[in-house]
Amino acid sequence: MKAWQYMGDHAPIQVNEVPDPEPSPTQVIIDMRAAGLCHSDIMYMETGDRAMPFLPMTQGHENAGVISALGSEVTGFQVGDVVGVCPSGVQLPTGMFTPGGFADKLAADYRDLARVPEGLDLSLAALATDAGMTSYHAMIKVGEATAGMKVGVIGFGGLGQIGARAAVLAGAEVHVAETKEDVWPLAQAAGAVDCVRDADEWATVGGNPMAGGSFDLIVDYAGFDTTQKALTAIKRGGKVVQVGLGRPTFTIATSSILGKTIEGSLGGTVEDIEELYALMLKGEIRPAYEEIAFDRIGEGLDRLKAGKVTGRLVARFGDR
Known part of the structure; x- marks a missing residue:
């Protein structure tokens, strides 16, 4: 063969x-x-x-x-x-x-x-x-996206498009960060309420990583320079689920972890x-x-x- x-x-x-x-x-x-x-x-x-x-x-x-x-x-x-x-x-x-x-x-x-x-x-x-299982598991089983939550999706590619739609079906308010503006219409058709190029636009308290933002959950399907931005954008008690492995290592501000959760999801x-x-x-x-x-x-x-x-x-x- x-x-x-x-x-x-x-x-x-x-x-x-x-x-x-x-x-x-x-x-x-x-x-x-x-x-x-x-x-x-x-x-x-x-x-x-x-x-x-x-x-x-x-x-x-x-x-x-x-x-x-x-x-x-x-x-x-x-x-x-x-x-x-x-x-x-x-x-x-x-x-x-x-x-x-x-x-x-x-x-x-x-x-x-x-x-x-x-x-x-x-x-x-x-x-x-894989693309489906991994994205769905991260959003629904690890992230526990549910109705009433404000959810961020970083990366609207092969995985992010499925994770975002799963969160919409769960009743969450979904926001997408994606550098390729040509896929924004796809994100909006999937039910995302808005799209931004960069997740740092989600930081709502002057970019202070310790203060926290307004998101309950962010699932990072990219994993480039995005993890710190996700931690900054979630509120105290919020969670970042890391899926993407765009870079083998990344640095985050220690203070941005306090009162928050970051968890990896695989498969x-x-x-x-x-x-x-x-x-x-x-x-x-x-x-x-x-x-x-x-x-x-x-x-x-x-x-x-x-x-x-x-x-x-x-x-x-x-x-x-």
Whole structure:
């Protein structure tokens, strides 16, 4: 079969012929139909020689397809079931520590499978397994966004668009900070009450990080120079949920933490994915995405790295 693989030494991803996977007792084999492209794919190529347990590595961790084979201990699933794969479950994340879904077939543990409801587009099913799950989990499960809260969303990209809409559906008053003004109409269509270019515009008390602002919750899906701005903008008793990893380190004013909470959020659960599937099937969450062909995955990652993607890129496999 064909697979897009990182070979090492920071080289671009490339297509190779590799053997078809065989399932372990607790794994299924999935004929791939859709795979999302993520900034984490780029990050792992940039640090992959020390982060990946072996090379070459087949990448791709946002995966959806049709089960074509079952391991001997698999229960609750059968050949022909349409599933998405949770990348933060029992099996180490595909495309990072085990072979991923930028390939014709994928081996995945059955306990990491989310059932795709009939009628849901498989591009949505794929992107919901990471971009969707991660953003939804951070906003709803960690941030506990609810009605009456004033919520800030930093970054309205592949993750932020889903997190923002989830907060709107929860009844929160949602504000968005996003440098790309061309996506502001998308944020407003999702229910955001306003948009700003920079989260420092949310500081309401003269920019004094100790005084606190007016936000109950801010979820930072960017992680560049944004964390301090989020801490400054939340009120005493408020929370900042950190998701984005735009920079490996950042500095914050010690005084800005007092009386506030900052918590990191990573991944989510199969249940998060299936809750998102239900919302997507009803049309409540409709993230922006663009479909590309399997043979354009390398080009798609280049576009993503250059910041030339709105929403999410999803590779479709068709009848491969």
